[in-house]
Amino acid sequence: MxxxxxxxxSRGERQLFSDVSVTVKPGTLLAVVGxxxxxxxxxxxxxxxxxxxDRGAILWQGEDIRQxxxxxxxxxxxxxxxxxxxxxLTPVENLKVSACLAGDESSGAxxxxxxxxxxxxxxxxxxxxxxxxxxxxxxxxLARLWLSTRPLWLxxxxxxxxxxxxxxxxxxxxQSHLSNGGMVVVATHQEIALPTDSVQHLRLTE
Amino acid sequence: xxxxxxxxxxxxxxxxxxxxAMRHRSDVAMSVFFVVIxxxxxxxxxxxxxxxxxxxxxxxxxVTALLACLxxxxxxxxxxxxxxxxxxxxxxxxxxxxxxxxxxxxxxxxSGLPVVLLSPLLGLQFGLGGDxxxxxxxxxxxxxxxxxxxxxxxxxxxxxxxxxxxxxxxLVLPLFVPVLIFGAGAVTSSLAGIGSEANLSLLGACFLLxxxxxxxATAAALRIALE
Amino acid sequence: MSFIGINWFKYSSPQAFHPLAGRMIPWFSAAALVxxxxxxYIGFFVAPTDFQQGDAYRIIFVHxxxxxxxxxxxxxxxAWAGLGLGLNARPSFMMAQAIAPTGAMFTxxxxxxxxxxxxxxxxxWWVWDARLTSELILLFQYIGIILLxxxxxDLRRADRASAVLALVGVVNVPIIYFSVRWWNTLHQGAxxxxxASPKMAATMVTAMLVMTLGFWMYSFAVTLARVRCVIAERxxxxxxxxxxxxxxxxxxx
Numbered sequence: 001m002x003x004x005x006x007x008x009x010s011r012g013e014r015q016l017f018s019d020v021s022v023t024v025k026p027g028t029l030l031a032v033v034g035x036x037x038x039x040x041x042x043x044x045x046x047x048x049x050x051x052x053x054d055r056g057a058i059l060w061q062g063e064d065i066r067q068x069x070x071x072x073x074x075x076x077x078x079x080x081x082x083x084x085x086x087x088x089l090t091p092v093e094n095l096k097v098s099a100c101l102a103g104d105e106s107s108g109a110x111x112x113x114x115x116x117x118x119x120x121x122x123x124x125x126x127x128x129x130x131x132x133x134x135x136x137x138x139x140x141x142l143a144r145l146w147l148s149t150r151p152l153w154l155x156x157x158x159x160x161x162x163x164x165x166x167x168x169x170x171x172x173x174x175q176s177h178l179s180n181g182g183m184v185v186v187a188t189h190q191e192i193a194l195p196t197d198s199v200q201h202l203r204l205t206e
Numbered sequence: 207x208x209x210x211x212x213x214x215x216x217x218x219x220x221x222x223x224x225x226x227a228m229r230h231r232s233d234v235a236m237s238v239f240f241v242v243i244x245x246x247x248x249x250x251x252x253x254x255x256x257x258x259x260x261x262x263x264x265x266x267x268x269v270t271a272l273l274a275c276l277x278x279x280x281x282x283x284x285x286x287x288x289x290x291x292x293x294x295x296x297x298x299x300x301x302x303x304x305x306x307x308x309x310x311x312x313x314x315x316x317s318g319l320p321v322v323l324l325s326p327l328l329g330l331q332f333g334l335g336g337d338x339x340x341x342x343x344x345x346x347x348x349x350x351x352x353x354x355x356x357x358x359x360x361x362x363x364x365x366x367x368x369x370x371x372x373x374x375x376x377l378v379l380p381l382f383v384p385v386l387i388f389g390a391g392a393v394t395s396s397l398a399g400i401g402s403e404a405n406l407s408l409l410g411a412c413f414l415l416x417x418x419x420x421x422x423a424t425a426a427a428l429r430i431a432l433e
Numbered sequence: 434m435s436f437i438g439i440n441w442f443k444y445s446s447p448q449a450f451h452p453l454a455g456r457m458i459p460w461f462s463a464a465a466l467v468x469x470x471x472x473x474y475i476g477f478f479v480a481p482t483d484f485q486q487g488d489a490y491r492i493i494f495v496h497x498x499x500x501x502x503x504x505x506x507x508x509x510x511x512a513w514a515g516l517g518l519g520l521n522a523r524p525s526f527m528m529a530q531a532i533a534p535t536g537a538m539f540t541x542x543x544x545x546x547x548x549x550x551x552x553x554x555x556x557x558w559w560v561w562d563a564r565l566t567s568e569l570i571l572l573f574q575y576i577g578i579i580l581l582x583x584x585x586x587d588l589r590r591a592d593r594a595s596a597v598l599a600l601v602g603v604v605n606v607p608i609i610y611f612s613v614r615w616w617n618t619l620h621q622g623a624x625x626x627x628x629a630s631p632k633m634a635a636t637m638v639t640a641m642l643v644m645t646l647g648f649w650m651y652s653f654a655v656t657l658a659r660v661r662c663v664i665a666e667r668x669x670x671x672x673x674x675x676x677x678x679x680x681x682x683x684x685x686x
Binding site: 363 | 570
């Protein structure tokens with residue numbers, strides 16, 4: 001179970017949000033919504049532990065993530081704005097490395113299955129990622145979700161740059177993750193096609 | 207929930223960087239050519255008198271290796287920072303300092319090790335012989351990884367800043383001075399017949415000290431840069 | 434927490450510290466003026482002529498205290514930096530920011546007076562002896578910290594990055610000193626000792642200590658003045674610790 005308690009954040013001169021308290025129960029998705037620049041990315045990075053809040057705390061199973069440190073980061077998969085993949089490597093190589101560094105299964109067959117599940121056909125698996133389109137690169141980044149066994153997923157605008165097919169693949173994957181008792185926090189502009197009782201919304205205000 | 211062991215994470219980081227280097231083989235070549243060209247400039251500037259060259263050899267070759275390391279530091283973290291791989295690395299549930307050692311090691315294999323392997327040839331160009339060639343190579347073998355580890359601190363502090371190339375130099379050169387003194391001193395004392403053990407042991411001490419502290423400082427600097 | 438009847442904790446907030454610093458500055462400035470004048474008088478007029486170096490050596494009364502100050506101030510700056518990182522306290526970072534330029538100034542003064550001493554003594558404007566070379570590298574370290582801070586726009590990152598650099602540098606200072614001495618033994622070793630001074634007459638020691646004390650007073654005065662500027666600059670921006678919204682910031686400006 002995941003909570004934030006009176007979380008406040010600012011960047012430089014700007015106060016982004018203050019006094020945010022929210023609880024995310026297993027099997028639910030928290031959609032963080034707000035205009036551009038309202039601090040969604042900073043909020044997500046705070047939840048990862050990459051960015052320090054001015055005030056407040058983030059609790060995982062009741063314990064402060066600043067005390068848990070690596071015990072906490074072992075529970076999450078974060079996909080930010082940047083894809084976190086290398087242009088010089090092929091999608092298969094990228095995914096193998098990501099999986100290996102996450103302690104997940106990383107055999108060639110399983111990796112290729114994950115790439116196919118996100119809509120990338122075998123023809124592009126062994127091409128250098130540099131020649132893929134933005135949408136395809138985003139899919140390579142998101143393919144980690146098909147390999148991840150971690151309970152908490154933090155995703156920053158995952159649906160941006162995805163076409164209709166990929167959006168539905170991703171939504172299905174999120175659904176199955178939630179059904180397994182996982183938790184998702186998504187920063188997004190779009191409505192997510194999931195049953196309303198498993199989705200809560202958080203609008204960030206100053 | 208899944209977690210890589212420390213050795214798995216370390217090997218993963220090193221393997222990825224070495225794999226990337228193989229796709230960019232020019233990086234290795236660049237360090238090597240830089241050292242050769244710069245070392246050749248000195249006789250052109252100072253004159254080919256063998257006695258003079260032998261006298262300046264230790265300093266020239268050491269400063270050249272040091273500059274090569276300095277120039278390659280920009281490549282240590284920047285690419286990972288720009289494509290988001292660095293923030294993923296920060297989230298790996300193993301001590302960041304250990305992963306930094308992995309990155310620096312891979313970086314040294316690509317930029318520093320070729321210089322060490324080339325150094326006997328350069329030493330010959332400057333009239334060094336026998337023992338001193340061996341001491342030169344050994345001093346660079348101990349010194350270049352030390353320089354890479356110390357330099358990583360500067361690279362992490364200046365990540366993403368404009369003008370970071372020159373700024374790294376200013377931050378890191380004062381930290382390089384002891385390594386330079388002991389490294390070049392080893393070769394000089396070997397040439398003078400005094401024996402290079404003292405300088406080499408001090409160099410070894412610098413290496414161990416940097417291995418103990420520099421990755422930790424680099425990790426702190428990376429977290430600060432990625433906030 | 435009360436000490437001699439004053440609640441010190443209330444001064445840990447920059448708003449309270451600003452006026453307190455303002456009241457302290459005139460006292461430190463006056464003390465500095467008095468001590469430096471006395472020190473210079475003793476050094477330039479009272480102390481005996483050195484039988485080896487003649488009267489040219491008198492610049493040592495500025496050179497040695499300046500060199501000491503450059504090193505003391507670096508260590509103190511690093512201590513404030515460490516405190517800032519450890520406690521996440523912005524006043525500590527402000528103190529470190531305020532000390533750096535004064536430390537750099539003393540380092541430069543030590544180098545300048547070292548050159549002035551070197552010319553008549555060794556015949557050259559610059560000699561590569563241990564102390565001068567170490568001072569030169571210390572100057573680079575100071576400049577590095579100042580330039581790093583100047584290159585980072587985000588205040589929090591600037592504070593923390595320059596703090597890390599200061600701490601890394603402070604570890605380097607003894608290593609530099611040792612390695613440069615190893616490299617060159619031309620400069621006479623430390624010749625001022627509190628207990629026995631076979632090389633320096635008592636008046637010389639007195640003069641140097643008085644000058645050092647005077648430089649300390651000067652450093653306090655200047656650092657406090659600079660910290661006030663830093664506080665004033667930062668408090669104009671209602672970030673750190675205040676909940677002002679963008680609306681309020683716009684109205685205030």
